[in-house]
Amino acid sequence: MTRKRILIAGAGSAGTMMANHLKRKVNLHEWQITIVDAATTHYYQPGFLFLPFGIYDEAEIQKPIIKYIPDEVEFINTGIDKIDAERNVVILINGAELFYDILIIASGCNIAPEETEGMKGKLWQKNVFDFYTFEGAKALHDKLQGWEGGKLAIHITEMPIKCPVAPLEFAFLADDFFRHKHMRDEVEITYITPLSGAFTKPFAAKKLAHLIEEKNIKLVTDFNVERIDNETKKIIDYGGQEVEFDLLVTVPLNKGAAFIERSGFGDDLNYVPTNKFTLQTTVKDNIFAIGDATSLPASKAGSVAHFESEILTENILHYIKGEELKAHFDGHANCFIETGNHKALLIDFNYDQEPVDGTFPFAGIGPMSLMEETMLNHMGKLGFKWIYWNVLMHGRAIPFIHPGMQKSGKHIVPAE
């Protein structure tokens, strides 16, 4: 009997978790699971934040993709050219066609520095760096080793970006790094954001504004970059604001995969229009999407992809049985924010609930504190790497952590 096919496009965090969940849940006599990825290396992307400062080394944040693909799942190591949704076919760059019955798009998003004038100019990877790619983080590490100080500008081009707090964490870690090198006085740190503040959710803005001040970080808000002038080393916005830099660490525009555009169904930034509760796309009933590839108004984060993978697995099973897609994702995100000095904050929120303080995962007991800088949270952030490789990438659940956000333990102030 020919098996039907579930095709997963992308074997990063979300695709790998889906392959591992589904191989346990679907009848493999009836269903073949195939996963396609152009890459051979799986990066632990949260590690890109630590690599420039020498906190992690290159080896611990990369593994072969194949190591996490279960034997029961077919892995095809090729790029996807486009999806023909009409014919239920994925066309590979070598021209081969893969038919599917169910398609899960898990192709993530990536930086597009070429979209900003001057970003990839002659200063790229000399004075202008990203840390959102392995190559960028590695080059920045080498630069920081010998840098003698000056004006360090940390910049976000446009939202949304993956891990929206990562640039702020970079600023906090940079403060710490230069303090330990006894050269903090020689470095002027400026944080440049297109948003109206470093923290935009009202409670976080009130509770955490002091961090920027304490660390002597200059804040430039509402900055919509027009271009980077490679001659004068200035970053310039549409309103004429200018910030000088000796070293610019930028988060370039983030975009979904180019094949989404070629397939004719992405939004302006190539994100796949997706139902924010069921994770079914609006492209066609048999196409689902997960992780950074979606248009969801949730954070683009590994923790979100993890919660979504549990919801999507349930909904794929409902879809196979011809049932209503009953599992609903609530936008749950759970992020540690490094603040330097071996401390971190923890935030836990969803589509409706902004981050507030309290304890996590157990009410009153914790052991983690929400919105408080603690060493335990920092250990949680570092410990997450182990959990990622050894628990999440095998499609296993983290005990006591649920896909839906828990209200217990949170000090939620009722709306007036």
Ligand SMILES: Cc1cc2nc3c(=O)[nH]c(=O)nc-3n(C[C@H](O)[C@H](O)[C@H](O)COP(=O)(O)OP(=O)(O)OC[C@H]3O[C@@H](n4cnc5c(N)ncnc54)[C@H](O)[C@@H]3O)c2cc1C
């Ligand atoms: C600096 C940084 C720090 C971060 N910190 C955190 C954190 O602290 N906590 C947290 O939860 N998250 C964090 N994240 C975000 C997290 O890493 C991502 O949200 C997560 O990896 C998304 O998973 P994904 O599967 O959607 O995308 P990815 O893991 O990026 O996987 C996408 C896959 O699709 C493949 N692909 C794309 N196009 C094609 C094509 N044409 N053909 C074939 N294959 C293709 C790619 O090769 C890739 O393997 C961070 C990210 C960065 C960059």
